[in-house]
Amino acid sequence: MFKGYVQIYTGNGKGKTTAAIGLALRAAGSGMKVFIAQFLKKRKCSEHKALERLSDLITIKRYGEGFVKAHPERKHILAVRKGIEEVKKIINGGEYNLVILDEINLLPSLKLINVEEIIDIIKNKPKIVEIVLTGRYAPEELIQIADLVTEMKEIKHYYSKGIKARKGIEY
Amino acid sequence: MFKGYVQIYTGNGKGKTTAAIGLALRAAGSGMKVFIAQFLKKRKCSEHKALERLSDLITIKRYGEGFVKAHPERKHILAVRKGIEEVKKIINGGEYNLVILDEINLLPSLKLINVEEIIDIIKNKPKIVEIVLTGRYAPEELIQIADLVTEMKEIKHYYSKGIKARKGIEY
Numbered sequence: 638m639f640k641g642y643v644q645i646y647t648g649n650g651k652g653k654t655t656a657a658i659g660l661a662l663r664a665a666g667s668g669m670k671v672f673i674a675q676f677l678k679k680r681k682c683s684e685h686k687a688l689e690r691l692s693d694l695i696t697i698k699r700y701g702e703g704f705v706k707a708h709p710e711r712k713h714i715l716a717v718r719k720g721i722e723e724v725k726k727i728i729n730g731g732e733y734n735l736v737i738l739d740e741i742n743l744l745p746s747l748k749l750i751n752v753e754e755i756i757d758i759i760k761n762k763p764k765i766v767e768i769v770l771t772g773r774y775a776p777e778e779l780i781q782i783a784d785l786v787t788e789m790k791e792i793k794h795y796y797s798k799g800i801k802a803r804k805g806i807e808y
Numbered sequence: 809m810f811k812g813y814v815q816i817y818t819g820n821g822k823g824k825t826t827a828a829i830g831l832a833l834r835a836a837g838s839g840m841k842v843f844i845a846q847f848l849k850k851r852k853c854s855e856h857k858a859l860e861r862l863s864d865l866i867t868i869k870r871y872g873e874g875f876v877k878a879h880p881e882r883k884h885i886l887a888v889r890k891g892i893e894e895v896k897k898i899i900n901g902g903e904y905n906l907v908i909l910d911e912i913n914l915l916p917s918l919k920l921i922n923v924e925e926i927i928d929i930i931k932n933k934p935k936i937v938e939i940v941l942t943g944r945y946a947p948e949e950l951i952q953i954a955d956l957v958t959e960m961k962e963i964k965h966y967y968s969k970g971i972k973a974r975k976g977i978e979y
Binding site (some may be wrong): 662 | 810811813815817819821822823824825826827828829830831832833834835836837838839840853854855856857858859861862865905906938951954955956957958959960961962963964965966969971974975976977979
């Protein structure tokens with residue numbers, strides 16, 4: 638029987654969300670059911686359209702109201718709360734083997750959730766569920782309880798050359 | 809018109825190939841055509857099966873005879889040669905916007921190709937093609953000419969706990 642662990646993709650480099658999406662594809666290819674919860678992000682990225690072709694295996698939902706500037710607004714808090722409640726049901730529901738919590742690492746520093754609540758979700762997950770957490774600034778407490786942690790480290794980025802985000806590549 | 813750059817995913821952490829696959833999905837979702845050339849890998853990973861549903865947009869081909877131990881055998885060299893020749897045609901053919909060269913970073917250190925030949929491919933690529941190179945040990949010469957470089961750095965890995973590679977997650 639599949640035994641799930643906890644993975645974290647963090648760091649300032651490109652590739653965190655795409656690594657999670659690639660993992661979703663790999664898992665779906667092996668017949669697993671995958672749930673992707675995207676926090677913060679409001680607009681659909683291009684990958685949504687491609688994922689529609691795999692909608693029997695991969696479910697993707699956004700719980701975002703856009704990136705938070707200085708302080709979170711009520712709409713941000715409500716969106717995160719909705720997402721967290723749904724994600725808890727999904728993780729404990731028994732239908733999904735891989736649950737991706739995209740950008741969740743950022744939420745504690747934005748005061749959108751207490752890190753303890755994320756720890757609680759992880760510690761109480763069923764054994765057959767793999768959880769993947771992405772986003773910059775993963776809190777040390779999450780890194781400690783994760784089984785696998787990769788830091789995507791920016792060595793060089795074309796943004797610094799003034800190249801703007803491109804549809805199909807960055808979003 | 810789409811302007812393509814050169815991305816590298818390297819380092820000892822998990823997430824290089826999956827980041828490239830996730831990028832393929834994103835690009836396909838925006839209508840781009842994607843070619844994925846997998847070097848070294850002989851067996852089909854689970855993602856192949858999921859990618860079949862997107863075969864009108866994403867083509868994936870393997871040019872591998874398994875990982876090289878001490879010295880490359882003739883079969884390894886022939887497989888790489890075949891891949892490189894096909895990839896050159898694909899890059900210059902005008903049909904594909906995103907070309908992923910999976911595990912290519914490793915090939916120079918395995919003496920399967922000269923780094924100059926990879927540089928040559930990159931320098932002569934049409935403007936409308938984005939090239940993504942993955943694999944550990946990206947040679948410094950490639951890092952220098954790339955536009956974006958992310959190092960996937962292993963902070964923690966469950967392999968060190970004795971957990972074996974799992975279908976749907978690692979392959």
